[in-house]
Amino acid sequence: MNDRKLIDELLASISIHKHYPEGTAHVEIHGNRVIGVCLVDGLTVDSIEMKEGIGVTLRVAKGVKIKNPVHLCFGMIPETGVQRIEMKTVIEDDASVGFIAHCTFPNARKIDHIMQADITIGNNAWYSYMERHIHGDFGGIRVIPKAKVTLLEHARFVTEFELLKGRVGEIDIDYETVCGAHSVMEMKSRISGRGDDRIKIREAAVLKGEYSKGLLASNIALKDHASAEIYNDLRAEGAYAHGHVDCNEIVLGNAVAKAVPIVQVSNPKAHVTHEAAIGSVDSKQLQTLMSRGLCEEEAVDLILQGMLSQKN
Amino acid sequence: MGKLELKNLTLKLGGKNIVENISINFREGDIHAIVGPNGAGKSTLAQIIMGLPDYRDIEGEILFDGKPITGLTIDKRAKLGITLAWQEPARFQGVSVRSFLLAAARDKTEETVDLALKMVGLAPELYKDRAVDETLSGGERKRIELASIIAMRPKLVLMDEPDSGVDIEAINNIFSVIHKLKEEGTTVILITHSAEVLKEADHAFLLCRGKLVKKGSVEEMVCIFNGTYKTCECLAQPEAEAIL
Numbered sequence A: 001m002n003d004r005k006l007i008d009e010l011l012a013s014i015s016i017h018k019h020y021p022e023g024t025a026h027v028e029i030h031g032n033r034v035i036g037v038c039l040v041d042g043l044t045v046d047s048i049e050m051k052e053g054i055g056v057t058l059r060v061a062k063g064v065k066i067k068n069p070v071h072l073c074f075g076m077i078p079e080t081g082v083q084r085i086e087m088k089t090v091i092e093d094d095a096s097v098g099f100i101a102h103c104t105f106p107n108a109r110k111i112d113h114i115m116q117a118d119i120t121i122g123n124n125a126w127y128s129y130m131e132r133h134i135h136g137d138f139g140g141i142r143v144i145p146k147a148k149v150t151l152l153e154h155a156r157f158v159t160e161f162e163l164l165k166g167r168v169g170e171i172d173i174d175y176e177t178v179c180g181a182h183s184v185m186e187m188k189s190r191i192s193g194r195g196d197d198r199i200k201i202r203e204a205a206v207l208k209g210e211y212s213k214g215l216l217a218s219n220i221a222l223k224d225h226a227s228a229e230i231y232n233d234l235r236a237e238g239a240y241a242h243g244h245v246d247c248n249e250i251v252l253g254n255a256v257a258k259a260v261p262i263v264q265v266s267n268p269k270a271h272v273t274h275e276a277a278i279g280s281v282d283s284k285q286l287q288t289l290m291s292r293g294l295c296e297e298e299a300v301d302l303i304l305q306g307m308l309s310q311k312n
Numbered sequence B: 001m002g003k004l005e006l007k008n009l010t011l012k013l014g015g016k017n018i019v020e021n022i023s024i025n026f027r028e029g030d031i032h033a034i035v036g037p038n039g040a041g042k043s044t045l046a047q048i049i050m051g052l053p054d055y056r057d058i059e060g061e062i063l064f065d066g067k068p069i070t071g072l073t074i075d076k077r078a079k080l081g082i083t084l085a086w087q088e089p090a091r092f093q094g095v096s097v098r099s100f101l102l103a104a105a106r107d108k109t110e111e112t113v114d115l116a117l118k119m120v121g122l123a124p125e126l127y128k129d130r131a132v133d134e135t136l137s138g139g140e141r142k143r144i145e146l147a148s149i150i151a152m153r154p155k156l157v158l159m160d161e162p163d164s165g166v167d168i169e170a171i172n173n174i175f176s177v178i179h180k181l182k183e184e185g186t187t188v189i190l191i192t193h194s195a196e197v198l199k200e201a202d203h204a205f206l207l208c209r210g211k212l213v214k215k216g217s218v219e220e221m222v223c224i225f226n227g228t229y230k231t232c233e234c235l236a237q238p239e240a241e242a243i244l
Ligand SMILES: Nc1ncnc2c1ncn2[C@@H]1O[C@H](COP(=O)(O)OP(=O)(O)O)[C@@H](O)[C@H]1O
Pocket: B013, B014, B018, B036, B037, B038, B039, B040, B041, B042, B043, B044, B045, B054
């Protein structure tokens, strides 16, 4: 298949059939190869092929504010393979950018998607990274994203991981963040698992600087024999640092959910809270919808959709 | 034949009769009130009629349009046209007012959603995209519950304490909705311990300690109310039952 056709197939699988609007930067990576790049001023993308995988450096220059979100599309059209990406992202001081990463493996039967990211967000810079996964219905996929994120002073970082379409397969997220003074960090995940999907999330953040703020939030719905383990580790060290952990999991059928929050405060002026709710669908919600004529399955779906669409 | 007939209905919970040998015939198209003091068993009766799982193990019979519904689950009863407006409506994280109303609606259109919201006095453009969660006040949530029932166009609606947690202005709106439902041929059963709500009904049934102790006109019942159920105790005596 030529690259043009691959790009078309990747984009079709994420329901982008037309081209991006004018002035929108985008990068397409199929397997371990960059197959499409369109840049805007102030954004650079360098890639090197490695023995196993690909190294990509994304950089937004100092003071540059990129208006339209940059679309990244990672994926593989074949049924089997390994995608290994080492990504270095540098958002220089005062820059601002939003990325939307589409990870698409529509035909996956045995695919590994391994991402090792190193992200630095400069002083007063703003970075958002929305990662949407679209998987096939077979479940033969392993997603292993690891990220180390450093927020300098007054930086802002928002990331959302969403996997609602298709089967999860196996997912093992491991994000670590260190937050400088006055920085704001939000890490959220919304995942729907079924079959024998296995979900493991480890999100750790250190609120190092004074007045830094952090939120770790996960909304997980599990059916059948799916399982999830969520480790939220939030430590506040800076004076007036403020953190919150929020974990919501709905389990149905024979699914198993586990949430392990670790909250630690080592500065008397810092403050951390956590909330976790794990359980089945609320019976009153279910009965209300059934009393309006929805069958049990329709009612459960609406409740789960709601929980998973929550923006926190 | 009534729209809904309860025949010798008894429910035991924890070894106690919560509802005891109740027989009522609810005539089609009327607004009925079930009144009685706190703990009389009014909500329990509504939940039995709706078929909630904890209230399914009953003695006696429930007929809807002449057919037994005792063995049917909530959704099957709802499909026949029975619904319940909860005293304290559930909240749904992340579910928009629009999706909530569409889920209930018989005609799944935007117009149905708009119309239902307008009928309960809520501006569609301000509410449709909001979530049915704790960001809505109790009164707003109650009105949205009612809007979903309007959209559903049921044949019979049970309303458990329709005035609780709503302000004066909203109460009048709720009353007008109740009469609108009646105009459209819906049979309404109001469950209440408020004389004000009772006055909206065509006639009333008085419950005390799980038993039906009196059926009669709203005027008569209001008198009993004004005595704040003083007579309830004596009405519950066996001699009084003979009068009914
Ligand atoms: N699940 C239950 N188990 C035991 N007792 C119950 C249960 N539900 C309700 N009751 C009791 O039944 C009685 C009637 O309750 P309810 O129907 O809520 O009264 P009302 O709506 O008239 O105020 C109360 O005494 C209540 O405590």
